[in-house]
Amino acid sequence: MGRRICAPSPVPTSSSSQSVTEPQVPTLSRTMPAPTSQSVIESMSRSYDASVQQSLKKLHHHSFVITDPHLPGHPIVYASDTFLHMSGYLAEEVLGRNPKFLQGPDTDRQSVCQVRDSISEGKPCHVVLLNYTKQGWPFQIVLHMAPVVSQNDGRLLHFVGAQTPLFDYSTRLKKQAVQSAPTLLGLQKGPDTFLGQKGVFNTENAGLFGYLPYSNDLLQTGSCTGSQKKKKMKVALTVLQLVIHELTKSSERKCAEVLRSRYLSETAETALCSSLTLALTRIQQSFVISNPNVPGMPIIYASDMFLRLTGYQKDEVIGRNCRFLQGQDTDACVVQQIRDCIKAEKACTVRILNYKKDRSPFWNLLHVAPVRDHTAKIAYFVGVQWELGSDCCQTSDIAPVMQQLGAVGAIKVAVKGQGLRRSFGP
Known part of the structure; x- marks a missing residue:
């Protein structure tokens, strides 16, 4: 079902003036947008790396939306700036909603069914569709839609819908606004609602379709030739391909990050031979060992005492940088001091x-x-931890430091001893 379009309300006329059929102005929707759910907010980050938002922002001058078929209602999870400008909606009014809210009483049901069938079959499609802006103005678009599939395992990730207006509505509406200006100025106290400050329609202030008199002329398609229609379809297809290209690349980077993290987690301890691991388990201290030769300097070993101290499981620690223990009140100067020592x-x-x-x-x-x-x-x-009490500044740290130095010495002996065994054989 499409969104119910409010019936246009006639502009009131003075009783002394001659009876004239006046243009009608659609009533604005006053419905407050529902809060965007967390699943909608996280939809993109689950499938793509952190750079995807920046990549899509570069395509802001194109009109497109991204929808998630895995969420209830198949909602929009991303909308470009041009799409928002063209439809008259704000981002918070669009995200989390199925695109069908743009449909109206004159939207072709056959085209809608074609889109639905393509979604259920996971196939691309292109149709000419009549949509409606937030203010109720109809506008025809060429819609090219296609699924985004993971190159790693073939999973369906999202659908992309790229739209191109079939007509240059802004030009036609400007002309209509100028023609209607004398009547509107005589009937309406606030002509700036319809016209700019200088008496000219201002698309930037009013929106692409903002508050203009309704005209059935906008529903006509006869003036669009076959070659023009084909050109619009080509433009929409190009936009679709650009967006899918960016999403596919971002998905590949995300998969690479996940695989790398999983690899580090699964192989970290195997990087330490069994004899070295056995030697490390005998050291009864809270400590972790990190590999500085791998990007991110991940943890490759965590002692049982470290896990008990922090409350983490081993698979939640291996492969991560030690900074995951930091928080909002951690002193950045101390963190920098650690980094400087590691660098030196x-x-x-x-x-x-x-x-x-x-x-x-x-x-x-x-x-x-x-x-x-x-x-x-x-x-x-190696990083050796010792939990201090709340009066840590008044407590002597000599005993803990001595134990920490002892732990480091034992680790060094174990590592060097392992190197000698590899050099000279068992």
């Missing part, structure tokens, strides 16, 4: 406010140190 390949000890999995804060006496292999090259960085 030096050890450091800092007090830093970290957060557990349940987001409860704790003061962490953190000792970070490089670990070199038997060739004197840095193989890992």
Whole structure:
């Protein structure tokens, strides 16, 4: 079912004036938009990497929407600026709604059924469709729609619908506004509602179709030749291909990120041979080992005491950078101090406010140190944690630091010993 279009209301006339059939102005919809659900907001981020929004913004001068067939009602999850300008709606009035709200009493049901069938079959289609703006003005578009499929596993991700107006409505409406101006100025107290400040229609202030007298002439299609229609279809198809190209690339990058994270998670501990892993389990301290030779410097080993301290599971830690323990009140200067020491390949000890999995804060006496292999090259960085009490600033840290240094020494011995075993054999 399409959106119900309010009947146009006639402009009131003075009793002393001659009876004239006046243009009619559609009534604006006063319905407040429903809050956008979290699933709609997260729809794009689930399938594409963080750069997708910026990529789509570059196509803002084209009219298109992206819909999610996996959400109830197959709602719009992205709408371009030009689509919003053309339809007269705000983003919050569009997101989360099925595109059928643009349909009206004169929308061709056969074209609508063709779109629905293509969606149910997961196939592309193109139709000429009559839609309505927020103010109730009809406008015909060439709609090209197609599915976006994951190149990784063939899953259906989204549908893209690219629209091109069949006519240059803005030019025709400007002409109509100028022709109607004398009547409107005599009948309406506020002519600026229809005209710009200088008596000329202002599409920027009023919107592409804003508040203009209704005309059945806009429903006519006879003036559009076959070659013009074919050109409009080609434009819509080009826009569709551009959007799908950006989404496909972004989806591939997202898949690569997921696979890389999964690979790090699954293979991190296998990167440490069994004898080294066994040696590390004997060290009864809270610590993690990170690999500085991999982008992001991911954690490749986390001790059981670290997991108990932070409340995380092993698969929630492996493959992530240690910064996931930071929070809103973590001192950025301390974080920078750690980064500088790592860059300089030096050890450091800092007090830093970290957060557990349940987001409860704790003061962490953190000792970070490089670990070199038997060739004197840095193989890992180790971070040893010690939870301090609320009076950490008044407590002597000598005993914890000594234990941390002892843990680092044991890790260094284990790593170098493993290197010697690899060099000389078992």
